[in-house]
Amino acid sequence: MPTVQPPAKILVTGANGFVAVWVVRTLLERGYTVRGTVRSADKGEHLKKLFSSYGDKLELVVVEDITKEGAFDEVVKGVDAIEHTASPFHFNAEDPEELIGPAVNGTVGILKSAVKNGSSVKRVVVTSSCAALLEERDEPTVFTEKDWNEKAVAEVKEKGREARNVAKYRASKVLAEKAAWEYYNQNKASVNWEMSVLNPPFVFGPAIHEVTVPSALNTSAQVWCNNIAHPTSSGATNEFLATVGQEWIDVRDLAEAHALALEKEAAGDERIIVSSSVYKWQDFIDAANKVSPPPKLSQKLAVGNPGAGSANPNTVHMISFDTSKAKSILGLKYRTIDETTRDTLADFEARGW
Numbered sequence: 585m586p587t588v589q590p591p592a593k594i595l596v597t598g599a600n601g602f603v604a605v606w607v608v609r610t611l612l613e614r615g616y617t618v619r620g621t622v623r624s625a626d627k628g629e630h631l632k633k634l635f636s637s638y639g640d641k642l643e644l645v646v647v648e649d650i651t652k653e654g655a656f657d658e659v660v661k662g663v664d665a666i667e668h669t670a671s672p673f674h675f676n677a678e679d680p681e682e683l684i685g686p687a688v689n690g691t692v693g694i695l696k697s698a699v700k701n702g703s704s705v706k707r708v709v710v711t712s713s714c715a716a717l718l719e720e721r722d723e724p725t726v727f728t729e730k731d732w733n734e735k736a737v738a739e740v741k742e743k744g745r746e747a748r749n750v751a752k753y754r755a756s757k758v759l760a761e762k763a764a765w766e767y768y769n770q771n772k773a774s775v776n777w778e779m780s781v782l783n784p785p786f787v788f789g790p791a792i793h794e795v796t797v798p799s800a801l802n803t804s805a806q807v808w809c810n811n812i813a814h815p816t817s818s819g820a821t822n823e824f825l826a827t828v829g830q831e832w833i834d835v836r837d838l839a840e841a842h843a844l845a846l847e848k849e850a851a852g853d854e855r856i857i858v859s860s861s862v863y864k865w866q867d868f869i870d871a872a873n874k875v876s877p878p879p880k881l882s883q884k885l886a887v888g889n890p891g892a893g894s895a896n897p898n899t900v901h902m903i904s905f906d907t908s909k910a911k912s913i914l915g916l917k918y919r920t921i922d923e924t925t926r927d928t929l930a931d932f933e934a935r936g937w
Contacts (some may be wrong), residue, residue, distance in 0.1 A: 595619045597620075598650070599622055603787060611842075612638050618646070619643045621644075660705065661704075673721075691761070695779070710764055789919075808928070813881055822892070826899075829891065834919040861918070864893035879929040881937060
């Protein structure tokens with residue numbers, strides 16, 4: 585099927601989110617026109633100011649409740665592609681349905697609207713997560729796009745509210761992505777568009793969405809801030825910092841992946857892991873303490889046990905991902921830990937954090 589190229593019009597859902605704002609910026613910079621959805625008009629004010637130089641290249645539309653039947657019916661009309669990024673990410677849900685309902689209904693809802701009213705749509709890119717495919721195992725494991733996190737779904741099914749918060753979140757990503765693929769495959773023969781799914785791990789990097797205090801950062805960026813820049817906020821032990829970690833991607837690289845998933849023909853009908861590398865928290869701490877001149881922050885940087893992370897030859901990474909598909913299909917290149925750390929700390933310094 586044909587790919588999408590500038591100056592096509594792209595719908596970005598949840599356009600004021602941490603990842604979505606970078607997606608909007610990347611698309612505008614590439615020459616696209618963007619229609620972004622926000623939950624209320626006031627949530628769009630920051631975007632209007634941020635992207636004022638693009639004039640009518642950015643259009644904002646209010647969609648109050650993405651789980652409501654037909655929520656996207658009108659906003660999909662006349663767009664050439666859809667970037668669906670709107671989905672809850674936090675570890676505070678008591679009832680698993682707080683996460684599962686919005687994740688599943690929002691994702692399937694956008695696809696239903698695209699089937700119903702998206703006659704001009706050529707590509708739908710859905711943001712899923714590596715949480716949908718990784719599982720906690722007793723031996724180091726490299727996960728691929730063929731894997732699904734069935735353990736998290738089973739834990740939530742068995743324990744309900746008593747399931748671990750991380751399992752509730754992971755189950756929501758599994759169920760939302762599976763529902764998306766099921767609905768897409770059921771309707772594939774009758775639509776003019778293809779679906780691509782991106783599976784990123786933890787997303788770090790500088791923020792350009794509206795956020796005034798560190799505690800208001802999205803979950804992944806807030807954890808990064810607490811472990812690296814504001815260590816008194818996390819209380820993490822040196823052992824934790826040296827041994828805990830997974831994989832990560834810079835938010836700007838994830839935004840680039842979203843654009844490439846529109847433009848690369850081979851990305852259609854594909855599930856693609858997009859991830860930079862493995863890490864232990866100590867790796868980011870060591871990178872932070874190498875920044876010159878040192879950033880002027882409200883707290884002293886964490887120190888931990890220098891060199892105890894991935895630089896230690898005895899370090900074991902229990903979870904890692906095969907990113908060969910992202911390389912072969914998207915040609916995606918990634919920022920390093922040093923680059924992301926430097927730019928994030930510069931952002932914090934500019935904000936007075």
